[in-house]
Amino acid sequence: MSNSSIEEEIRTTGRLVYSNRGQSMLPLIREGKDAVVLVKPQGRLRKYDVPLYKPTPFDGRYVLHRIIKVRDTDYVIRGDNCITKEVGIKDEDIVGVLASVLRSGKEVKTTDFGYKLYSRIWVWLFPLRYCWRGFKSVVRRIVKK
Numbered sequence: 001m002s003n004s005s006i007e008e009e010i011r012t013t014g015r016l017v018y019s020n021r022g023q024s025m026l027p028l029i030r031e032g033k034d035a036v037v038l039v040k041p042q043g044r045l046r047k048y049d050v051p052l053y054k055p056t057p058f059d060g061r062y063v064l065h066r067i068i069k070v071r072d073t074d075y076v077i078r079g080d081n082c083i084t085k086e087v088g089i090k091d092e093d094i095v096g097v098l099a100s101v102l103r104s105g106k107e108v109k110t111t112d113f114g115y116k117l118y119s120r121i122w123v124w125l126f127p128l129r130y131c132w133r134g135f136k137s138v139v140r141r142i143v144k145k
Contacts, residue, residue: 028122
């Protein structure tokens, strides 16, 4: 689907179902296995929402990452499987927001208790996940020597 089709579909129907590419939202969204349902954003987004947005500079690829902080004029965003934060994402950059994940024939809505619990724990555990990645990297370097 072309970029204009993605934005047009969300703008006209208010909804888009598609398969995400990439590993940045693991373990929530698995490439080639899960589909995501995006809806048109309704007002200002909140912490833990997962927007589809156009990064700056826009190279034709959209990004689907989680909001970890809401600021007055922008958002701080990070993929669930990423270490670096993205800052300066504005409301006008956002095309859609995650409403649910389709996994193994079941729909997991972002309003479900289990999803809300997952998203909060996953963000809260970031410091531990960051340390774990660093530890694994050091072990790999030692093993290679």
